[in-house]
Amino acid sequence: MESLTFDPRWWVTAVELPVLGAMAMMVWRVRHEADHRIDELEHRLDVGMGQAREALAAYKLEVAKSYATTGYLKDVEQRLTEHLVRIEGKLDGVQSAAR
Missing domain, CATH: 1.20.5 (Single alpha-helices involved in coiled-coils or other helix-helix interfaces)
Incomplete structure (x- = not known):
């Protein structure tokens, strides 16, 4: 019968590779979520800037008409x-x- 000794190959295979894989997946997921949030914020900023431009143009027109x-x-x-x-x-x- 073989004795229970510490085998580094077993440790790498059983523990380190799955942990590294899980960490890689976490990094990928966080990066993906961050990119999605940045895209969403950029879209919201574009919409807000468009609304601000329209409001400013309407205000300028109102001032030009009435003042x-x-x-x-x-x-x-x-x-x-x-x-x-x-x-x-x-x-x-x-x-x-x-x-």
């Missing part, structure tokens, strides 16, 4: 021009008086 009409801008331009002409006239009067 400054063409008629109002023409009125402001006309008043500014009238004020500048009056200021120019006053400056010309001051300049001619100073001569």
